[in-house]
Amino acid sequence: MNLKSKEAPESKARSQKPEDGGGCVQLVYISRAVGREPEVELPQILRLARGHNSEQGITGLLCFAYGRYMQVLEGGAKEVNALYLRIGADKRHEAVRLLKFSQSPSRMFALWSMRVICLDENSAAEARALVRFNNFGAFEPENWTGDECLGFLRTLARVTPDAE
Numbered sequence: 614m615n616l617k618s619k620e621a622p623e624s625k626a627r628s629q630k631p632e633d634g635g636g637c638v639q640l641v642y643i644s645r646a647v648g649r650e651p652e653v654e655l656p657q658i659l660r661l662a663r664g665h666n667s668e669q670g671i672t673g674l675l676c677f678a679y680g681r682y683m684q685v686l687e688g689g690a691k692e693v694n695a696l697y698l699r700i701g702a703d704k705r706h707e708a709v710r711l712l713k714f715s716q717s718p719s720r721m722f723a724l725w726s727m728r729v730i731c732l733d734e735n736s737a738a739e740a741r742a743l744v745r746f747n748n749f750g751a752f753e754p755e756n757w758t759g760d761e762c763l764g765f766l767r768t769l770a771r772v773t774p775d776a777e
C-alpha cells in the first residue's frame with residue numbers, strides 16, 4: 614500500500630469532552646485546493662487542527678486527493694459549526710460545499726483529533742481500487758452524496774496503514 618498517512622502521535626487524541634446525549638454531529642464537505650502544494654499546506658493545517666480540535670472535542674479525517682479536499686468533522690454541534698465557518702473562510706481552498714450535517718449515535722474517527730490521508734500520483738492505483746470497491750466509476754466527490762463521501766473516508770481509513 615502506498616497511501617501516505619500524515620498523522621503524528623499527538624494527533625491521536627481521543628476527545629476528552631463528554632458527548633451531548635451520547636452522540637455527536639458529523640459534518641462532511643468537499644473543496645478544491647488553491648495556492649501552494651498540499652505537501653506544504655497539509656502539515657501546517659494539521660498542526661493547527663491538532664491543537665484546536667482536541668481542545669474542542671472534535672475528531673475526524675481530512676483527505677487530499679487530486680486537488681480536492683474531503684473532510685469529516687465530528688463533535689458537538691456548536692463546536693463543529695464554529696470550526697466549519699472558520700474552515701470555509703480559509704483562502705487555502707475554494708468551492709467549499711457542505712454535503713452532510715447530521716446527528717450520529719457515535720463517532721467513526723474517535724481516535725483522531727484529525728487524521729490526514731493524502732492520495733497522490735503514487736497511490737493512484739490504490740485510490741482507483743478503492744473507488745471501484747465502493748462502486749464509484751471514478752474519484753468524483755462532486756457527484757457523491759455526503760453518505761457516499763463518508764463511506765469512502767471510512768474505507769480509506771481502514772485500508773491505510775496507521776503510521777504509528
Ligand SMILES: Cc1cc2nc3c(=O)[nH]c(=O)nc-3n(C[C@H](O)[C@H](O)[C@H](O)COP(=O)(O)O)c2cc1C
Nearest residue numbers: 658661662665666675682684699700703705706727
Ligand atoms: C482543508 C482544510 C481543513 C482544515 N481543517 C482544520 C481542522 O480540522 N481544525 C482546525 O482547527 N483548523 C483547520 N483548518 C484551518 C482553519 O481553516 C483555520 O486556518 C484555523 O482553524 C485557524 O483559524 P484562525 O486563524 O481563525 O484562528 C483547515 C483548513 C483547510 C484549508
